[in-house]
Amino acid sequence: MSSDPTSTVTDDSDDPRTSFRVDTTPRGLSAAFSEYVIRVRRGDPGGLPAVLGLVVIGVLFSVTTPLFHTANNIGNLMSQASFIALIALGLVFVLLLGDIDLSAGAAGGVAAGFAAQALRSGDLHQAVGSAVYIGLIVAMAAAAGLAVWKRLYPAAVLVVVGIVLIVTGADENHVWLAFAVACAIGIAIGTFNGVLVTAIGIPSFIVTLALFLTWEGVTLDAVQSQSIGTSRYGPWFAMTHKNMSPAQGWIFFGVLVLGYAAVTITRQRRRASQGVSYDRHALVALRISVLAVGGALIVIWFNRNRNPNPGFVIQGVPWAASVPIALMVVFSILLARTSWGRHLYAIGGNSEAASRAGIPVERVRISAFILCSTLAAIGGLFLADFSGGAQPALGQGNTLLYAVAAAVIGGTSLFGGRGKPRDALLGAVVIAMIPNGIQLHPGLPISVVQEITGLVLLVAASVDAITRRRAGAS
């Protein structure tokens, strides 16, 4: 462990540079810290600006109103941030490519709209009319065909499952099957976006702008121009209104912390045995304990009763927080630890290089659009619940812009190649905090919300652009 097993004693092994000592020396706390400082200086601040923004805005609101940092309000904040976080999570994939999906919000509206209509009516065909119903099935079948053509078989299978659920009417009686249909619609939409961008070569900005308009219309067709409430459907109403039980919260916490610990320690052991630089015990312990202590404090805090009024008890980690966190963990692993993730970064960094390296650039790009729209569909479900029902204008207005802003504020670059799923959640909390805090100040007009959000996004985009220039200049 201490010596480098690969040094087959060459003439140069004494040269500190040729021996790649950094690559074989275990990394302690100070080395990790100085590496981090170098990275920030070089122009890769990661989540730092978002965390700073979070702290500054949080402190500002906490100081100016006693209502902000109450547990009840923070619980609400999670609901307000959830759908932004989910849509932003999907956008990260597309932004990593250097593309954009302006249709994500509206796509979520379509997906949630059809799911709500199926549940409400118990007969989707009759409720939306033959034209819309057949149109939906034909469009999904076409998307499945395109997915087969591009050899994205899992996507094709899932869309076909969605078609079967719609045709059999299974989604009309089971909330979870209606969710599955929403996801299938998201996959279908993502397939259209991806194929139009890659195979036909239309810029993603235009494809998704055009489809943004189309989906606005389709949402109207789906809900038949009326709002469909979600409070009757247990799991749906739970999304932004219910919490995990205290026990569930601890189980969730335990799975996350133990999972992280297992992965980190296995990685340390394996790297040590391979003779490459690994993190020392102190660093590993610090990482795990920060997550464990921080997470435990949050769970304890959420598990207290936070209902300011007597009567019933509100306690537990909101589902609006745990679902986005769980998805973030899954997608972080996918991006950081699989070939697919690495290929996505490579395409965002230099798509020509990726293509010459034999990476199936087109398929990877389409898969990113599919993930984006699928997460947008899930985000649409949360948004529908948060807005009191699937509205005719669901997912329109500022939804998409807030989600893009969240990803960028979190540290995902608009220029492609840099970003993490974590950014979406960090940024979403920052974005959601602004209206939340401002509404607690009765003196401030509501117009301030958009004014300030816009300025925060501008600052984030400036940080992104400057970061990129610095990284290129060094």
Added chain:
Amino acid sequence: MSDPSETPVLRVEGLNKSFGAVHVLHDVDFAVYPGQVTALVGDNGAGKSTLVKCIAGINTIDTGRMYWDGKPVTISSPAVASSLGIEFVYQDLALADNLDITQNMFLGREMRRGPFLSDGEMETKARETLRSLAVRTINSVRQPVASLSGGQRQTVAIARAVLWNGRVVFLDEPTAALGVAQTRQVLDLVRRLADNGIGVVLISHNMNDVLEVADRIAVLYLGRRAAEVKRADTSLEQVVELITTGRSGEIGLAPATAAQSA
């Protein structure tokens, strides 16, 4: 140093290639020897790029034969070329700035354990490869490529070709964008590649570089191979004359052919 009886690892004979009515390559012969640097020179439009693309499998050939280790082969696609062990380092290097050195060297051919990447193994192999080339200019295989100088980038691109067991490595203008010190580093690296037994093809307009590191110099003149000379037997004046007129004294194209081509 160069054993004349040594057989070329890659040999091209009588290669012809036309694009429509334009006959770009006329009966070109070309050979690459293991452990030697073969410079491929010629003026703009002489057909260097077309020849390279034919060998890379990017362009199909009209007529002609190719031999790998003396056995006839047909290189119908880039995949065939790389499966034989021919690697190309193009001028733009094709590196992703946002990835680190190891990630770039393994791009598209990542090592995995089950579904997950095995970064440790890849780092070890990347380090071994750089070390085998006695690279002194790189500290860590985990450095992002964005932070590298032009010479270091060239080094990474060349190391990538070596990592994939390239037995023949084509280098397209490797020093074109580099300063004096970095050019030095890259030329040393080119020499070491050959010393490791790799057949190196150096495509360059810089005659100083060519005369310094090449063992053989193949000159293309208007789509014909004007001459293939050994470095030891030639001079700057002769190479320049071959490039500009297609002949020099006794060697080169026959006067009639040279004139007809022009």
